Amino acid sequence: xxxxxxVFPGSNCDIDCYKAVKDTLGEPxxxxxxxxxxxxxxxxxxxxxxxxxxDYLRCGAIxxxxxxxxxxxxxxxxxxxxLGICNGFQILTExxxxxxxxxxxxxxxxxxxxxxxxxxxxxxxxTKDYAEGEEIxxxxxxxxxxxxxxxxxxxxxxxxxxxxxTYTNNPNGSVADIAGICNERGxxxxxxxxxxxxxxxxxxxxxxxxxxxxxxxxxxxxHGTASVx
Amino acid sequence: MxxxxxxxxxxxxxxxxxxxxxxxxxxxVGFQEVESLRIGKYIELTLxxxxxxxxxxxxxxxxxxxxxxxxxxxxxxxxEA
Numbered sequence: 498x499x500x501x502x503x504v505f506p507g508s509n510c511d512i513d514c515y516k517a518v519k520d521t522l523g524e525p526x527x528x529x530x531x532x533x534x535x536x537x538x539x540x541x542x543x544x545x546x547x548x549x550x551x552d553y554l555r556c557g558a559i560x561x562x563x564x565x566x567x568x569x570x571x572x573x574x575x576x577x578x579x580l581g582i583c584n585g586f587q588i589l590t591e592x593x594x595x596x597x598x599x600x601x602x603x604x605x606x607x608x609x610x611x612x613x614x615x616x617x618x619x620x621x622x623x624t625k626d627y628a629e630g631e632e633i634x635x636x637x638x639x640x641x642x643x644x645x646x647x648x649x650x651x652x653x654x655x656x657x658x659x660x661x662x663t664y665t666n667n668p669n670g671s672v673a674d675i676a677g678i679c680n681e682r683g684x685x686x687x688x689x690x691x692x693x694x695x696x697x698x699x700x701x702x703x704x705x706x707x708x709x710x711x712x713x714x715x716x717x718x719x720h721g722t723a724s725v726x
Numbered sequence: 727m728x729x730x731x732x733x734x735x736x737x738x739x740x741x742x743x744x745x746x747x748x749x750x751x752x753x754x755v756g757f758q759e760v761e762s763l764r765i766g767k768y769i770e771l772t773l774x775x776x777x778x779x780x781x782x783x784x785x786x787x788x789x790x791x792x793x794x795x796x797x798x799x800x801x802x803x804x805x806e807a
């Protein structure tokens with residue numbers, strides 16, 4: 498299974514994501530520059546955290562038009578796995594690959610600490626190694642992680658089981674305590690917390706590890722079936 | 727040449743934490759009469775056209791596509807020669 502970690506000018510969690518894949522899974526992973534126009538070689542695309550294009554105008558607003566984002570949309574359409582973390586989540590909402598928007602934290606503070614998340618949907622390709630309702634510890638680091646969507650969108654997120662993680666102690670004012678969501682098909686996930694910063698007990702938690710192992714497991718399951726045919 | 731001014735504000739239905747903080751700061755320095763305060767963005771553009779109608783259409787497209795995130799923001803613009 499081959500992973501791409503996108504790199505925008507201003508990405509600063511790209512190395513963490515790269516290492517999380519390499520060290521946790523031992524699978525091939527490449528850094529892919531924002532100007533790239535071909536992602537066909539990759540099975541999973543990680544849009545990392547940071548401050549792409551300096552977060553000018555709004556976080557993720559300018560990145561949504563980076564050439565590589567057309568390819569991300571194509572990959573999502575093809576059913577490949579796309580994981581947006583923090584600024585990556587903001588980019589995916591701006592690009593329209595996920596519903597809603599991220600606003601400034603209600604407290605106006607940049608929040609940087611461990612949070613406890615509840616795994617609401619353990620059936621996505623990214624969460625299969627978790628148990629339903631399991632509580633996990635994953636750090637956050639953001640000033641604009643306050644998820645917003647209107648009531649209609651929230652109702653459809655709930656109806657389609659698109660809420661993947663919620664905070665047990667909402668740190669930013671997000672609607673319905675939402676920490677992460679997926680698209681209807683479940684192959685695109687966006688989340689504000691950083692699973693790549695929780696892959697080793699040395700980092701304080703290794704609860705993020707299973708997100709990466711879930712993706713690999715799902716991929717192996719589907720490709721195993723394909724090869725039997 | 728036309729000069730355009732675009733104002734982007736957080737929708738009324740959406741909390742504006744920056745506005746709330748600044749309102750609180752004004753209160754704390756004695757400006758109790760401030761009943762509400764919202765912070766937005768002010769964008770100035772110079773357009774290489776004299777066609778106001780066309781410029782209006784293009785501005786609307788710019789706002790919808792990039793300048794405002796219509797999930798959480800409203801926008802309006804003014805055009806002058």
